[in-house]
Amino acid sequence: MSFFTSRWVETPGHVTELEGVGLPAGFRASGVAAGLKESGAPDVGLIVCDAPEPASAARFTRSGVLAAPVLICTERCELGTLRTVVVNSGNANAATGRMGFENAAKMQGAAAMVTGSPEGRVAVASTGVIGVPLPMAKVNSGILAASKELRADGDGDFSAAIQTTDAFEKRARLSVQLSRGTVTLTAQAKGAGMISPGFATLLCFVQTDAALRPETCDLLLSVCVKRSFERVSVDGQLSTNDTVILQGSGASGVVIAPESEDELAFGEALDALLRQLALMVVRDGEGARRVGRVIVRGGHDAAVAAVAQGVANSSLVKTALYGGDPNWGRIIQAVGAAMPGTAPLPVDITIEGVTVCSAGGVVPHDTEALAAKVARAEVEYEIGLPGEGAESEVYFSDLGHEYITVNADYTT
Amino acid sequence: MSFFTSRWVETPGHVTELEGVGLPAGFRASGVAAGLKESGAPDVGLIVCDAPEPASAARFTRSGVLAAPVLICTERCELGTLRTVVVNSGNANAATGRMGFENAAKMQGAAAMVTGSPEGRVAVASTGVIGVPLPMAKVNSGILAASKELRADGDGDFSAAIQTTDAFEKRARLSVQLSRGTVTLTAQAKGAGMISPGFATLLCFVQTDAALRPETCDLLLSVCVKRSFERVSVDGQLSTNDTVILQGSGASGVVIAPESEDELAFGEALDALLRQLALMVVRDGEGARRVGRVIVRGGHDAAVAAVAQGVANSSLVKTALYGGDPNWGRIIQAVGAAMPGTAPLPVDITIEGVTVCSAGGVVPHDTEALAAKVARAEVEYEIGLPGEGAESEVYFSDLGHEYITVNADYTT
Numbered sequence: 001m002s003f004f005t006s007r008w009v010e011t012p013g014h015v016t017e018l019e020g021v022g023l024p025a026g027f028r029a030s031g032v033a034a035g036l037k038e039s040g041a042p043d044v045g046l047i048v049c050d051a052p053e054p055a056s057a058a059r060f061t062r063s064g065v066l067a068a069p070v071l072i073c074t075e076r077c078e079l080g081t082l083r084t085v086v087v088n089s090g091n092a093n094a095a096t097g098r099m100g101f102e103n104a105a106k107m108q109g110a111a112a113m114v115t116g117s118p119e120g121r122v123a124v125a126s127t128g129v130i131g132v133p134l135p136m137a138k139v140n141s142g143i144l145a146a147s148k149e150l151r152a153d154g155d156g157d158f159s160a161a162i163q164t165t166d167a168f169e170k171r172a173r174l175s176v177q178l179s180r181g182t183v184t185l186t187a188q189a190k191g192a193g194m195i196s197p198g199f200a201t202l203l204c205f206v207q208t209d210a211a212l213r214p215e216t217c218d219l220l221l222s223v224c225v226k227r228s229f230e231r232v233s234v235d236g237q238l239s240t241n242d243t244v245i246l247q248g249s250g251a252s253g254v255v256i257a258p259e260s261e262d263e264l265a266f267g268e269a270l271d272a273l274l275r276q277l278a279l280m281v282v283r284d285g286e287g288a289r290r291v292g293r294v295i296v297r298g299g300h301d302a303a304v305a306a307v308a309q310g311v312a313n314s315s316l317v318k319t320a321l322y323g324g325d326p327n328w329g330r331i332i333q334a335v336g337a338a339m340p341g342t343a344p345l346p347v348d349i350t351i352e353g354v355t356v357c358s359a360g361g362v363v364p365h366d367t368e369a370l371a372a373k374v375a376r377a378e379v380e381y382e383i384g385l386p387g388e389g390a391e392s393e394v395y396f397s398d399l400g401h402e403y404i405t406v407n408a409d410y411t412t
Numbered sequence: 413m414s415f416f417t418s419r420w421v422e423t424p425g426h427v428t429e430l431e432g433v434g435l436p437a438g439f440r441a442s443g444v445a446a447g448l449k450e451s452g453a454p455d456v457g458l459i460v461c462d463a464p465e466p467a468s469a470a471r472f473t474r475s476g477v478l479a480a481p482v483l484i485c486t487e488r489c490e491l492g493t494l495r496t497v498v499v500n501s502g503n504a505n506a507a508t509g510r511m512g513f514e515n516a517a518k519m520q521g522a523a524a525m526v527t528g529s530p531e532g533r534v535a536v537a538s539t540g541v542i543g544v545p546l547p548m549a550k551v552n553s554g555i556l557a558a559s560k561e562l563r564a565d566g567d568g569d570f571s572a573a574i575q576t577t578d579a580f581e582k583r584a585r586l587s588v589q590l591s592r593g594t595v596t597l598t599a600q601a602k603g604a605g606m607i608s609p610g611f612a613t614l615l616c617f618v619q620t621d622a623a624l625r626p627e628t629c630d631l632l633l634s635v636c637v638k639r640s641f642e643r644v645s646v647d648g649q650l651s652t653n654d655t656v657i658l659q660g661s662g663a664s665g666v667v668i669a670p671e672s673e674d675e676l677a678f679g680e681a682l683d684a685l686l687r688q689l690a691l692m693v694v695r696d697g698e699g700a701r702r703v704g705r706v707i708v709r710g711g712h713d714a715a716v717a718a719v720a721q722g723v724a725n726s727s728l729v730k731t732a733l734y735g736g737d738p739n740w741g742r743i744i745q746a747v748g749a750a751m752p753g754t755a756p757l758p759v760d761i762t763i764e765g766v767t768v769c770s771a772g773g774v775v776p777h778d779t780e781a782l783a784a785k786v787a788r789a790e791v792e793y794e795i796g797l798p799g800e801g802a803e804s805e806v807y808f809s810d811l812g813h814e815y816i817t818v819n820a821d822y823t824t
Binding site: 235239320333340344 | 477478483510541544545647650727735739745749755768769772773816820
């Protein structure tokens with residue numbers, strides 16, 4: 001088994017993958033089936049940090065329509081000292097009004113009670129269908145049942161309980177060698193559709209037994225989320241529920257001091273972890289066959305970002321990727337669309353190292369050789385705009401029949 | 413036969429549909445097969461206005477990457493007095509560099525020669541695959557052949573010669589009763605994919621025998637394009653080649669004076685014509701099954717426009733439309749995504765007259781009755797944001813298996 005499967009993520013030398021299940025010291029987790037999913041699959045999960053002084057940080061969707069659990073987290077949680085996380089899948093508790101807010105508050109209260117945490121130290125997350133009231137009797141039974149199943153190796157069960165349309169598990173266990181000792185870093189993520197560079201429909205929970213201050217958690221999570229979950233797109237759709245939470249128990253006794261070598265080394269591990277998880281979300285992509293990476297270089301930050309997102313979200317580029325079609329005309333179309341009124345724009349386009357367009361005009365190339373390269377699992381597009389110094393990248397899934405099947409035939 | 417098939421376009425009382433083919437007095441057109449399309453279908457077309465003082469106006473894509481024919485039109489044409497239009501399909505002559513520009517200039521020169529027009533009065537348009545050099549020997553033979561086929565009833569042949577992935581013809585002939593007499597209004601359009609509210613991948617040519625000044629052509633075309641081709645989206649993709657040209661021969665002798673009743677009446681006819689053509693482009697939509705209309709009302713112009721485009725371009729909303737799924741959670745997701753940082757946003761959503769969400773929370777409704785309504789050919793979504801006075805609408809296609817098949821399996 002290998003977690004780091006993408007050529008776009010380098011495994012740091014001080015990071016080792018661990019097999020199986022098992023949380024860092026100081027954590028317990030569980031996942032149970034509470035009947036929210038018609039399939040009978042697990043749908044309520046808990047993570048508890050038992051350490052005396054847990055540290056944490058969180059990031060949420062920027063949507064103008066926030067799900068009730070996100071509102072609870074941002075309005076009623078001490079995000080730097082979270083102890084417990086309670087999650088349900090099968091229902092997003094979004095666009096559910098006042099009652100939805102109260103239901104999220106009730107989830108917080110129930111999880112606080114069964115785990116012995118103060119309410120303000122319990123984060124709530126939900127994922128699933130939008131606009132349907134939460135069946136609270138089931139949720140409450142689930143939280144109670146999950147509290148009885150909490151185990152140090154419950155991360156696999158928890159991971160199963162947060163999935164929705166995911167085709168495969170997105171979970172990792174890493175050992176990170178630091179100068180003062182070894183720490184463990186684990187994560188459980190979910191997400192496949194409603195994924196945008198603005199953030200993903202995504203829940204991601206990360207645990208470590210390193211001893212970090214809340215400010216260090218916040219700094220590292222902030223930097224790493226920008227380089228991972230904010231750089232992926234499945235369908236350009238920003239979700240109402242995106243939540244990423246990092247918790248540190250400190251149980252290893254390995255202190256990560258601000259601005260230390262170990263902070264950098266731990267940050268590198270977290271960066272690789274979240275980037276690979278983000279790529280797994282894209283690879284899942286509700287039926288994706290291939291993953292693309294677009295890198296745009298030029299002289300203006302706003303322009304390179306707009307072009308990277310425009311290409312990654314172009315349904316014509318994505319269907320070409322799905323078809324294994326080296327049709328770079330659709331790429332330059334997406335570039336032009338992202339920069340209205342700037343013609344004539346001297347655009348350079350290189351696909352898998354083959355330059356197909358220079359200064360806006362076609363460059364003769366071996367089309368058949370290129371066709372073979374774009375039929376692989378990962379395809380890289382480099383785009384050059386005028387100027388230099390600015391760069392932006394987005395990882396994106398293709399758009400194919402499986403996405404239509406997943407999204408047209410089910411209420412998700 | 414009826415051209416005005418959408419409930420969203422009212423046929424003005426003074427407009428009558430005409431059957432068959434036939435251009436307004438003063439025009440001839442033709443379409444021939446020159447071998448640009450592998451299928452052997454027609455691919456080079458000409459329209460010529462034989463009137464002594466033709467009037468015209470044109471609109472083009474705002475992409476940062478403009479096709480060579482668009483550059484020729486904007487840099488080397490007297491757009492107010494166009495006499496001839498030469499079009500090829502099967503090749504967009506876009507991203508073809510200096511040679512592409514020269515080829516478009518050669519098309520202009522060839523069409524000028526065979527139709528006896530000054531070069532500056534010949535507009536050039538191309539549509540098809542991007543980034544492939546034009547086979548000029550075939551194009552030149554095609555232009556010569558087309559010039560020999562010019563006929564007063566050549567609009568059907570011309571219409572066939574401009575199609576690419578279109579599943580059906582987009583052509584109309586209308587009789588317009590004005591106070592000073594009756595004029596004829598004809599149009600030939602193409603477009604199915606690469607269609608965005610910023611404009612469509614679209615070629616549309618409109619002819620009338622009314623006597624208009626160039627300024628009147630420009631004013632009327634400007635207003636009507638804003639209400640039609642700028643309000644439709646198939647896939648949110650802005651093309652490199654979009655061109656709309658209105659030509660008036662004046663051959664009817666019916667003068668349309670600025671700021672007259674007849675200007676208003678003619679404008680109403682042009683508006684209905686272009687709106688119905690735009691809806692036909694959406695209905696074609698490279699395999700579309702259903703057409704949606706989203707109307708957003710609120711207090712801020714930028715917000716209502718962003719939300720209308722966000723909903724119309726959401727692949728989750730579009731796959732739900734394809735599936736006939738009344739999943740309004742995806743609509744509110746798209747609304748929130750279009751207005752980051754504004755939570756909590758009191759959003760109202762009404763689908764086909766059924767209010768499903770009020771002030772951001774679910775409103776109990778008959779889901780089965782709604783499901784039946786969203787399974788029809790046209791589905792209307794009304795979205796209310798805070799405030800009033802601003803409104804924006806977009807017509808959009810669904811996203812289904814046929815779109816994937818068209819775009820993943822062919823180089824278009």
